[in-house]
Amino acid sequence: MFYGTLAGALAYHEDRGNVAWSAGTVTDPQREAALLRASEALDGIYGPRFPGKKATRTQERAWPRVGAVDHCADEPIPEGDTPAEIETAAYALALAELQSPGSSTPTLTLGKSVKRQKVGNIEREFFSPAVPITLESLRPVLTAVEDALRCILTPDTSKGGTFTLDRF
Template structure:
């Protein structure tokens, strides 16, 4: 396994071959490797706050996994030196998205450039505008159902808010 990304290029190639994703194999080795790095970084950026446990090698560890004290949603203990297969598969899926559209998983948001209304001839479009910068960031993040499904067993459960009076 690389220090810069989850899994290996050969394993990613086999993963996509099994799924009939020819676009992956058509890219150069360097493009696929760069996509694996960006995909792994996106997994860590989007999901690390919801992973259980903490980085085994401390904060200086490049990737979020392996983790110590990590468990599945069902309470199964994950070995301190293990990177669960769903993390690797999610990184491969994120890499495929990054290969097809670099930067799509980590959008850059500039509030001053957000268009609320656009008119071209007789056609007019008005875009939804977020009230706060947090709302704007949340609305710009992609919804990644495939990744959510793969990583679900490794994420902290989302509990409804509890109001104490």
């Protein structure tokens, strides 16, 4: 199960001139697979920041939810609804998934990155990160997805939250 519909994804990409989505060489099963991967990635990446809680513990996707709020409108999102913003984000991410399957959830091996390598008499030097590397810091960011979800996501306080700048 994925967010949105094939028809909705087609309309979204046609409106934006994304011809790769409707290319004759792409099949509906490929589009559905891209939508599924995009939906799974949305839940995995953004799920902890979705407001409210899942409507039922056993549901496959993170939406629909109970107690969710649209932060921009300061209005509740009706229980049982999957907001249009979630579908829009899935459509945007699905194009990236169609063009490069797995791009939204890359397999990463956290280890030492080579800074310098010499072949004769074998010499290697590794970077030492000044800031700890986390899985979240290595995930790709698609601004179209971030923009679509901005009113739905709860603020990420681990990134400093928000503040007001007063002028004197």
